[in-house]
Structure formats: C-alpha cells, structure tokens
Amino acid sequence: MNLDQKLSELGPIQLDALKEVASIGAGNAATSLSNMLNGKIEMTVPEVNIMPVNQIPEIMGGAENLIIAMLVETEGDMEGGVLFALDTKAANRLIELLTGQSANIEDDLGEIEASALKEIANILTGSNLNAFAQMLDMTIKPDVPSLAYDMAGAILEVCFIELGQVGDYGLVVETEFKSDTAQGINGNFFLIPDPDSLEIMLKKLGVLDGE
Amino acid sequence: MGNKIRIKMADLNIGKDGDILITSGLGSCVGVTLYDSKSQIGGMAHVMLPEFPENKDDGNPAKYADTALDMLIDKLKKAGASKRRFEAKMAGGAQMFKFSNSSDKMRIGARNIEAVKKYLKKSNIPIKGSEVGKDYGRTMEFDVGTGKATIKTVKKDDIIL
Known part of the structure; x- marks a missing residue:
C-alpha cells in the first residue's frame, strides 16, 4: 500500500491524534x-x-482566489515545509495589529507589510513546529519564511508538489484567530512534510502500523 | 459564450468548436493545449510532474507530462483529429517562492516546461505559443473554435497566445 492509500484510510481516531x-x-x-x-x-x-x-484550493475560496502565503521550509527529521495562508482582509488586519498602522496590501505590499507578515509566520510556524517536535520527539529546523501573493491554486500547488513531490493527499490544519480588537481573522495552516517524513510522523503518533 | 469545460490538476480533456477548456491556478504545473484547426478539435492537460516514474506502476498517468500527452493525443485522435496537424500552446511552470534549498527537486516548474518541450519536439508538434516560467500564477482558457489561448494572471493584463 502506498502512502496516499494509507493517508486516505486514516480514521477519526488517527485524525484526533x-x-x-x-x-x-x-x-x-x-x-x-x-x-x-x-x-x-x-x-x-x-x-x-x-x-x-487538488481539492485544497477550494478551502481557500477556489483556485483563482487571491491569497497571501508565507512558506517556511523545514529540515531535520521533518523535511518539507509549513505554509501559512490568509486572505487579503485577514492579512491587512494582522499587519494593523502588529504595526499599529492601516494596511492595504492589495494596493501596497511594501517591505513593512511583508516583514510584518513574515514575522507573524515565524511565530506561528515556530510554535506549531515546536509542538510537533516535542510530542513526536523529532528535530525540526525551520528556515526563514518566503512570501507569495497570488492565486490560491498556484501557491498551494507549488508548495505541495515541490515539497511533497509525489503525494496526492495533503495534511491540512485549519485555525481561526480571534482578537479582542479585530474580528474574524481566519488563517490556514498547512503542514507539508515530504512523504518519508510524513510516514515517520504518523508512525510516531502510533497512527500507522510499522510494516 | 461556449460550453466551459474545467480541467483540474493532474487531469485532461478535449473539446470541439464552441467549447472553452479552462484550467485555473497553474503554479509550477504546466497547462498544455493541442489543437487541430482543420477539424476544430482541441485538448488540454494540466500536468504536475515531468516524467512518469520508472519504479512505479500505480501512478495517475495524467499527472506526468509524458504520459498525459500520450493520453491526450490518443483521445484527440479517437475524436477525429489528425496528429500531423497538431499545434501546441503552453502556460505555467512558475516558481512562486524563492526556495532557499535550490536543489534540483525544487525547480519542478522549469523541469515541467522542459519535459513538455522535449515531448513535443520528439512528436514533431510545433509550439505556437508559450507563456511560461517567472513567479506568478496563471489561468489558461482555450477557445477550441478559434484556437486562441488566453492567459490570465492576478497582476498583469491578459495575454493571448
């Protein structure tokens, strides 16, 4: 059985883990x-x-929907990457929270806006990866984030193909932020281990039986 | 307005006069169209990876440039198109992020473009239009009645191939 088949057969208990x-x-x-x-x-x-x-773009509003995404490549026991994606509105809110200045990335995505988003991506991916690293007893080394503001389909496709290579299935972690000053900031988090690393992770979680 | 036929990633389809073949959000993938203008039959593939892996036999052939184009040509021939009249257009193969590990496997976009070109050259199919590479996503719409391919992007004007 290949990895895709194994993934497609993960049940609720495994997903809960x-x-x-x-x-x-x-x-x-x-x-x-x-x-x-x-x-x-x-x-x-x-x-x-x-x-x-090929269904992942749908959760980001369709393949042509404009999103901003920060990609953090990882090395160590989990090779691959983590992608943090937002729609334009959520990105503007987060930049405003961080810098205290109004932001409109659709018209102006300058250095301040980009570095604010990268900083947030650093924190979010760092915290998430630490949790995975500790729970699974793995070493995960994140790289610096890179950023793209473009069609959801194109961004997601590139990440999953270039990092996941052969996989037809992706592991999607969807999280919503709430702040007391800004409403409705939705962010999507994608964990994209390469197939070997994913297999190791699932085994460590006790989700996959050793063969 | 013609009949819109959407082609997903790792998929392909054909159409006739009046149909518009569309594939959205091409990143490192390459959209390829083949067209026989005389019979007004055309097809489109959205390929993800360059070559069908030698050590595998359970992959989806529509995912790889070589096997997808084999399939597309077969399908077009069965519909009555003539292979010697085929003309190709292609779009996509971008690099959306500046990957810091610029190892070979990280340049799938460029490798997809090469694989499609190589296949077309080997099959004596001329490339009539191409909008590939760079760092942005594309949507490709192919009007089977006219043979025109429109490339849409987020930041630029439409490009007609």
Missing part, C-alpha cells in the same frame, strides 16, 4: 502572538483534515 498535537501548537502560537501584539489573541481548536491535493 494529529488534532491534539495541532491544538497544542495553536495554543503556543496564540500565547506568542498575544505577547507580540500586546493584546489577547485566541485561536480556535484546529480542524485537521487529510484531503486530495
């Missing part, structure tokens, strides 16, 4: 973000799904 790890990551991330923004940021319990890669 992943969800638990993701929740710890989200909790860490919320704490770090609150400290950074001097305000309370809450994050909802993440939804964890395994879905066919």
Whole structure:
C-alpha cells in the first residue's frame, strides 16, 4: 500500500491524534502572538483534515482566489515545509495589529507589510513546529519564511508538489484567530512534510502500523 | 459564450468548436493545449510532474507530462483529429517562492516546461505559443473554435497566445 492509500484510510481516531498535537501548537502560537501584539489573541481548536491535493484550493475560496502565503521550509527529521495562508482582509488586519498602522496590501505590499507578515509566520510556524517536535520527539529546523501573493491554486500547488513531490493527499490544519480588537481573522495552516517524513510522523503518533 | 469545460490538476480533456477548456491556478504545473484547426478539435492537460516514474506502476498517468500527452493525443485522435496537424500552446511552470534549498527537486516548474518541450519536439508538434516560467500564477482558457489561448494572471493584463 502506498502512502496516499494509507493517508486516505486514516480514521477519526488517527485524525484526533494529529488534532491534539495541532491544538497544542495553536495554543503556543496564540500565547506568542498575544505577547507580540500586546493584546489577547485566541485561536480556535484546529480542524485537521487529510484531503486530495487538488481539492485544497477550494478551502481557500477556489483556485483563482487571491491569497497571501508565507512558506517556511523545514529540515531535520521533518523535511518539507509549513505554509501559512490568509486572505487579503485577514492579512491587512494582522499587519494593523502588529504595526499599529492601516494596511492595504492589495494596493501596497511594501517591505513593512511583508516583514510584518513574515514575522507573524515565524511565530506561528515556530510554535506549531515546536509542538510537533516535542510530542513526536523529532528535530525540526525551520528556515526563514518566503512570501507569495497570488492565486490560491498556484501557491498551494507549488508548495505541495515541490515539497511533497509525489503525494496526492495533503495534511491540512485549519485555525481561526480571534482578537479582542479585530474580528474574524481566519488563517490556514498547512503542514507539508515530504512523504518519508510524513510516514515517520504518523508512525510516531502510533497512527500507522510499522510494516 | 461556449460550453466551459474545467480541467483540474493532474487531469485532461478535449473539446470541439464552441467549447472553452479552462484550467485555473497553474503554479509550477504546466497547462498544455493541442489543437487541430482543420477539424476544430482541441485538448488540454494540466500536468504536475515531468516524467512518469520508472519504479512505479500505480501512478495517475495524467499527472506526468509524458504520459498525459500520450493520453491526450490518443483521445484527440479517437475524436477525429489528425496528429500531423497538431499545434501546441503552453502556460505555467512558475516558481512562486524563492526556495532557499535550490536543489534540483525544487525547480519542478522549469523541469515541467522542459519535459513538455522535449515531448513535443520528439512528436514533431510545433509550439505556437508559450507563456511560461517567472513567479506568478496563471489561468489558461482555450477557445477550441478559434484556437486562441488566453492567459490570465492576478497582476498583469491578459495575454493571448
């Protein structure tokens, strides 16, 4: 059985195990973000799904929908990357929270806006990866984030293909942020381990039987 | 307005006069169209990876440039198109992020473009239009009645191939 078949057969118990790890990551991330923004940021319990890669653009509003995405490549025991994606509105709100200045990335995505978003991506991916690294006893080394503002389909396709290579399925962790000053900031988090690393992770979680 | 036929990633389809073949959000993938203007039959593939892996036999052939184009040509021939009249157009193969690990496997876009070109050259199919590479996403719409391919992007004006 190949990895795609195994993934497609993961049941609710297995997904719950992943969800638990993701929740710890989200909790860490919320704490770090609150400290950074001097305000309370809450994050909802993440939804964890395994879905066919070609359906992933749909959860970001369709293949042609404009999104901004920060990609952090990872090395160590989990090779691959983490992608943090937002719609334009959510990105503007987050930049405003961080810089205290109004932002409109559709007209002006300058250095300040880009570095604010990269900083947030650093914190979120760092917190999440730490949770996974600790729970799974793995070493995960994140790289610096790179950024793209373009069609959801194109961005997601590139990440999953270039990092996941052969996989037809992706592991999607969806989290919503809430702050006391800004409403409805939705962010999507995609964990994109390469197939070997994913297999190791699932085995460590006790989700996959050793063969 | 013609009949719109949407082609997903790792998929392909054909159409006739009056149909518009569309594939959205091409990143590192390459959209390829083949067209026989005389019979007004055309097809489009959205390929993800360059070559069908030698050590695998359970992959989806529509995912890889070589096997997808084999399939597309077969399908077009069965519909009555003539291979010697085929003309190709292609779009996509972008690099959306500046990957810091610029190892070979990280340049799938460029490798997809090469694989499609190589296949077309080997099959003596001329490339009539191409909008590939760079760092932005594309949507490709192919009007089977006219043979025109429109490339849409987020930041630029439409390009007609």
